[in-house]
Amino acid sequence: xxxxxxxxxxxxxxxxxxxxxxxxxxxxxxxxxxxxxxxxxxxxxxxxxxxxxxxxxxxxxxxxxxxxxxxxxxxxxxxxxxxxxxxxxxxxxxxxxxxxxxxxxxxxxxxxxxxxxxxxxxxxxxxxxxxxxxxxxxxxxxxxxxxxxxxxxxxxxxxxxxxxxxxxxxxxxxxxxxxxxxxxxxxxxxxxxxxxxxxxxxxxxxxxxxxxxxxxxxxxxxxxxxxxxxxxxxxxxxxxxxxxxxxxxxxxxxxxxxxxxxxxxxxxxxxxxxxxxxxxxxxxxxxxxxxxxxxxxxxxxxxxxxxxxxxxxxxxxxxxxxxxxxxxxxxxxxxxxxxxxxxxxxxxxxxxxxxxxxxxxxxxxxxxxxxxxxxxxxxxxxxxxxxxxxxxxxxxxxxxxxxxxxxxxxxxxxxx
Ligand SMILES: *Cc1c(COP(=O)(O)O)cnc(C)c1O
Numbered sequence: 001x002x003x004x005x006x007x008x009x010x011x012x013x014x015x016x017x018x019x020x021x022x023x024x025x026x027x028x029x030x031x032x033x034x035x036x037x038x039x040x041x042x043x044x045x046x047x048x049x050x051x052x053x054x055x056x057x058x059x060x061x062x063x064x065x066x067x068x069x070x071x072x073x074x075x076x077x078x079x080x081x082x083x084x085x086x087x088x089x090x091x092x093x094x095x096x097x098x099x100x101x102x103x104x105x106x107x108x109x110x111x112x113x114x115x116x117x118x119x120x121x122x123x124x125x126x127x128x129x130x131x132x133x134x135x136x137x138x139x140x141x142x143x144x145x146x147x148x149x150x151x152x153x154x155x156x157x158x159x160x161x162x163x164x165x166x167x168x169x170x171x172x173x174x175x176x177x178x179x180x181x182x183x184x185x186x187x188x189x190x191x192x193x194x195x196x197x198x199x200x201x202x203x204x205x206x207x208x209x210x211x212x213x214x215x216x217x218x219x220x221x222x223x224x225x226x227x228x229x230x231x232x233x234x235x236x237x238x239x240x241x242x243x244x245x246x247x248x249x250x251x252x253x254x255x256x257x258x259x260x261x262x263x264x265x266x267x268x269x270x271x272x273x274x275x276x277x278x279x280x281x282x283x284x285x286x287x288x289x290x291x292x293x294x295x296x297x298x299x300x301x302x303x304x305x306x307x308x309x310x311x312x313x314x315x316x317x318x319x320x321x322x323x324x325x326x327x328x329x330x331x332x333x334x335x336x337x338x339x340x341x342x343x344x345x346x347x348x349x350x351x352x353x354x355x356x357x358x359x360x361x362x363x364x365x366x367x368x369x370x371x372x373x374x375x376x377x378x379x380x381x382x383x384x385x386x387x388x389x390x391x392x393x394x395x396x397x398x399x400x401x402x403x404x405x406x407x408x409x410x411x412x413x414x415x416x
Contacts, residue, residue, distance in 0.1 A: 010391065016196055030256050038069075052231060055069055057259065059209060066236065067207055071206060072195065074193075076191035082109055089136060093133070093141070096117065096118070099143070104343065113356075115338055116131075118145075123149075124143070127158075138165060141168075146172050151295045153179070166187035172199075180299070200264065206250075214240060220232045225244075225247055226245040269301050269302065275392055288309060288408075290308050291305060291307065292383070302388070321410060330387065339364070339372070
């Protein structure tokens with residue numbers, strides 16, 4: 001048998017690969033007006049428009065009431081938790097399989113992260129909420145991992161009946177829907193990121209959305225040194241007392257790029273979904289592997305289908321053979337389990353008194369060790385990610401499906 005022709009490795013990337021004339025025009029507009037700060041510029045009567053316009057289009061796109069732009073997705077998490085009043089003595093549930101910031105921002109506000117197992121969807125197992133809630137639990141952070149929504153109906157039910165806030169971390173999944181509604185509308189408060197690797201990017205940047213006026217006002221105050229300026233009071237009249245906030249304000253330059261990118265999200269999503277359909281349509285019912293289950297297949301973003309192999313020993317050879325065929329196939333995309341990260345192994349915050357783990361005599365305590373997460377350990381050793389991107393073509397998608405089928409035959413010993 002002759003080996004199929006090797007196709008050049010496709011160039012990965014989502015929003016940043018779509019940067020073009022639209023981003024340039026909006027950035028130039030900010031520079032030519034000499035107004036890089038969102039709250040005032042040349043004309044004291046007329047605040048600069050870019051961040052305000054981004055917030056307006058963002059809340060309309062998501063279908064929610066309030067949006068607040070901040071400096072990053074991590075800042076958005078910190079601000080969202082502060083808005084909810086979460087601090088020392090509190091516990092926040094978050095999946096063990098999640099991005100660094102999902103853990104560290106909980107520590108930053110002084111609360112204790114409580115790690116939860118994922119299920120085959122690679123998102124939070126909603127049953128974990130019942131297992132992990134204590135009288136100190138204040139919130140659940142639900143991460144929508146890589147363009148696939150978590151099962152928000154059971155999460156909301158389990159969390160709200162226990163009086164917990166639900167915080168959606170949508171950093172990786174802007175534009176993803178669940179049961180016909182955008183993610184970010186299924187919680188009390190939700191966060192997004194415009195970092196380089198995300199669906200839409202300005203290099204850095206973040207967004208918070210909510211329908212709750214009190215949370216909106218407190219988020220604004222946390223993001224702007226405790227103040228609450230007229231542009232916000234025009235949307236929600238001030239009711240909350242000032243408190244010592246941080247400084248997480250978005251610049252007009254960031255907003256210019258993020259606005260142009262936001263307007264491209266649905267085009268990027270349609271592109272990815274079309275390619276994903278070509279790939280996964282041909283990978284159904286294969287022996288020894290399955291695809292990542294998606295709670296709402298009509299709603300996912302489609303930039304990264306996942307193969308879940310039955311046998312973890314086959315993952316290495318499977319990936320190596322795909323890689324040799326120039327198929328991009330990360331086993332993990334920057335994410336790895338929180339309990340394996342250095343800051344969990346040490347349990348340290350920036351100062352000893354700020355660590356939420358200082359009361360534990362032995363560290364790592366139960367709940368922070370690999371052996372406490374058998375399902376997360378098992379699942380994350382068995383998957384292969386097949387990223388798709390803005391520059392991928394239909395021919396790339398077909399080639400990926402061909403390659404997976406060929407490697408599947410080889411690795412599972414099914415002959416040629
Ligand atoms: C990227 C990311 C963040 C943090 O966003 P930054 O803008 O990089 O600070 C938070 N949560 C998740 C799930 C992410 O993927």
